Amino acid sequence: AQSVTQLDSQVPVFEEAPVELRCNYSSSVSVYLFWYVQYPNQGLQLLLKYLSGSTLVKGINGFEAEFNKSQTSFHLRKPSVHISDTAEYFCAVTPRGGYNKLIFGAGTRLAVHP
Template identity: 95%
Template sequence: AQSVTQLDSQVPVFEEAPVELRCNYSSSVSVYLFWYVQYPNQGLQLLLKYLSGSTLVKGINGFEAEFNKSQTSFHLRKPSVHISDTAEYFCAVIPKGGANNLFFGTGTRLTVIP
């Protein structure tokens, strides 16, 4: 069984400040890891994914995430946020060798304050 925990439901941060959104997962098998962003009244857009190789993954819009196998974490970071980054962010996993469906966390609402 898989589960994804996003520890912070809401994260307020001032414009141009750095931000980290936390994600931990639990799985009996190896997983692929994903971060999605959801803007108001829109569907989900892929920010980045970790499939294998380098544990530091760079995505769109200046975001990056680091896979830590020992801590089963995949935290999302951005060194300087913009107003346009205000959105809901979801961490998700796909178990390797499974049915290729995503298991999502409950989401973190990032609010960038001017």
């Protein structure tokens, strides 16, 4: 079985500051890892994904994440946030070789203040 822990339920940050949203996972098998963003009253949009290869993954909107196998982490970062980045962010995993049933973390609400 898999589980995902997002260590911060809320992260307040000022505009143009850097931000890191933390994600740790637990799994007895190898997994693929994802970050999704959800804007108010909208569905989920994929930010980035790690399947294999380079552990630093770049996504849309200037976000990137680093897979750390030894620490079972997949933290999301952005060097300079904008007001428009205010949203809920979800980390998710799915077992390799499966049919991509996503296991989500509880989410982190990023609030960017002017």
